[in-house]
Amino acid sequence: MVDKETLVDWDKRYLWHPFTQMQDWLAEAPVIIERGDGCYLIDIAGNRYIDGVASMWTNVHGHNHPELNAALKTQIDKVAHTTLLGYSNIPAIELAKKLVELTPVGLNKVFYSDNGSTAVEIALKMAYQYWQHKGEPQRKLFIHFDKAYHGDTIGAMSVGGIDSFHTTFDSLLFKGIRVFAPEAYRSRNTGDSAVKTQWLNAVENALSEHRGQIAGIILEPLIQGAGGMLLSPRGFLKELSALAKRWEILLIVDEVMTGFGRTGKMWACEHESVTPDLLCTAKGLAAGYLPLAATLATDEVYNAFLGEYRDLKTFFHGHTFTGNPLACAVALENIAIFERENLLSRLQPTIAHFRNRLQEFNELPHVGDVRVCGFAAGVELMKNPDTNTPYPFQEKVGIRVCKEALNRGALLRPLINTVVLMPPLQISTSELDALLDIVYKSIETVTE
Numbered sequence: 001m002v003d004k005e006t007l008v009d010w011d012k013r014y015l016w017h018p019f020t021q022m023q024d025w026l027a028e029a030p031v032i033i034e035r036g037d038g039c040y041l042i043d044i045a046g047n048r049y050i051d052g053v054a055s056m057w058t059n060v061h062g063h064n065h066p067e068l069n070a071a072l073k074t075q076i077d078k079v080a081h082t083t084l085l086g087y088s089n090i091p092a093i094e095l096a097k098k099l100v101e102l103t104p105v106g107l108n109k110v111f112y113s114d115n116g117s118t119a120v121e122i123a124l125k126m127a128y129q130y131w132q133h134k135g136e137p138q139r140k141l142f143i144h145f146d147k148a149y150h151g152d153t154i155g156a157m158s159v160g161g162i163d164s165f166h167t168t169f170d171s172l173l174f175k176g177i178r179v180f181a182p183e184a185y186r187s188r189n190t191g192d193s194a195v196k197t198q199w200l201n202a203v204e205n206a207l208s209e210h211r212g213q214i215a216g217i218i219l220e221p222l223i224q225g226a227g228g229m230l231l232s233p234r235g236f237l238k239e240l241s242a243l244a245k246r247w248e249i250l251l252i253v254d255e256v257m258t259g260f261g262r263t264g265k266m267w268a269c270e271h272e273s274v275t276p277d278l279l280c281t282a283k284g285l286a287a288g289y290l291p292l293a294a295t296l297a298t299d300e301v302y303n304a305f306l307g308e309y310r311d312l313k314t315f316f317h318g319h320t321f322t323g324n325p326l327a328c329a330v331a332l333e334n335i336a337i338f339e340r341e342n343l344l345s346r347l348q349p350t351i352a353h354f355r356n357r358l359q360e361f362n363e364l365p366h367v368g369d370v371r372v373c374g375f376a377a378g379v380e381l382m383k384n385p386d387t388n389t390p391y392p393f394q395e396k397v398g399i400r401v402c403k404e405a406l407n408r409g410a411l412l413r414p415l416i417n418t419v420v421l422m423p424p425l426q427i428s429t430s431e432l433d434a435l436l437d438i439v440y441k442s443i444e445t446v447t448e
């Protein structure tokens with residue numbers, strides 16, 4: 001094996017890291033992970049870190065999990081990849097059936113891809129083409145939300161709402177309708193029905209202003225992730241779904257982050273008994289092991305694409321690694337573990353504990369808001385919480401807290417001034433307490 005110094009050297013020489021100012025990266029010593037062990041990651045120097053963000057919000061049952069490993073090994077001894085274009089494979093079929101059973105009733109068809117952005121692109125293209133088949137080709141616009149994040153490809157960015165990520169590429173993006181609801185994101189507002197009404201009115205205004213031109217609405221249900229762990233008002237999803245039905249447009253729910261138990265139920269949609277027309281899933285789908293995504297559609301959407309070959313109603317979209325058997329085999333085992341271990345009901349007391357302990361963070365003078373949704377949380381740091389004054393982003397307070405946490409044994413990644421906590425679902429109570437202690441002390445140290 002290559003020695004540690006060489007790895008550091010090669011990293012800096014050859015790698016370009018995502019969402020990273022490489023000038024800063026080059027000035028620092030990188031953490032290079034070598035192994036995983038349950039909720040811990042171990043670097044090449046032998047340091048152990050609690051994985052506080054589940055390896056970019058993907059990991060479900062911990063790292064190096066014996067049963068997930070076994071599922072992967074069993075499949076790899078059969079075949080690693082075969083195509084779904086013109087042919088089929090066993091794990092892709094079995095997983096499709098399982099996903100249809102697992103998702104809200106009515107989502108009956110599974111279209112695979114390999115990441116969250118593509119799952120969103122597919123949903124958007126399906127919705128767009130759906131209206132052409134329905135004889136309403138003028139329905140070309142999507143309603144989307146301020147602070148939304150749906151991925152980094154051009155289409156996914158077009159329905160995004162994070163200026164710092166998206167403004168640079170403005171002229172590349174397609175036109176849509178961005179709905180603003182500036183008062184709705186703080187934890188204190190989630191139960192405020194006036195805030196919910198404000199959001200819904202903004203959507204309804206857009207619908208009536210662009211009557212007959214809207215193809216669909218896309219949103220992250222209950223909580224917007226990359227935008228800063230921002231909470232929607234309670235009941236918003238349910239009423240938005242009713243609004244979409246009333247206006248006869250498609251509802252696209254992006255469960256890329258929220259799916260697979262992250263919010264305490266398998267899908268965030270279940271909290272408000274919503275069945276969307278299209279649902280996107282990715283991050284936790286293959287338990288954080290492999291890139292795999294799926295877009296689920298109703299029969300109504302799927303059936304609109306049926307026709308004679310010559311009619312060109314086919315959905316002309318597909319990625320080379322669509323329905324990869326290795327990833328599907330791991331995803332099947334992921335779901336099997338949920339079922340065998342009755343994980344979601346076992347998780348409820350841990351979620352309650354997580355929520356309770358996070359309330360302690362409000363005691364810290366520079367914590368402006370603590371937002372929790374199931375097993376996902378954001379602790380927003382502010383220069384002055386009393387006047388809602390944020391830290392200037394140049395102060396890198398989130399980054400500094402995460403660096404402090406790293407020295408104390410936890411691996412995190414902030415969203416500007418918001419410290420994100422999103423451990424693997426299988427984290428034990430004592431590991432969770434250790435993680436929360438580290439984060440608390442790190443915030444205290446950095447912001448004192």
Ligand SMILES: *Cc1c(COP(=O)(O)O)cnc(C)c1O
Pocket residue numbers: 114115116117118120149150151152220225226254255256257258282283
């Ligand atoms: C992460 C994320 C995406 C993008 O997924 P990638 O796999 O990174 O392309 C899309 N939507 C949401 C809600 C996400 O959190």
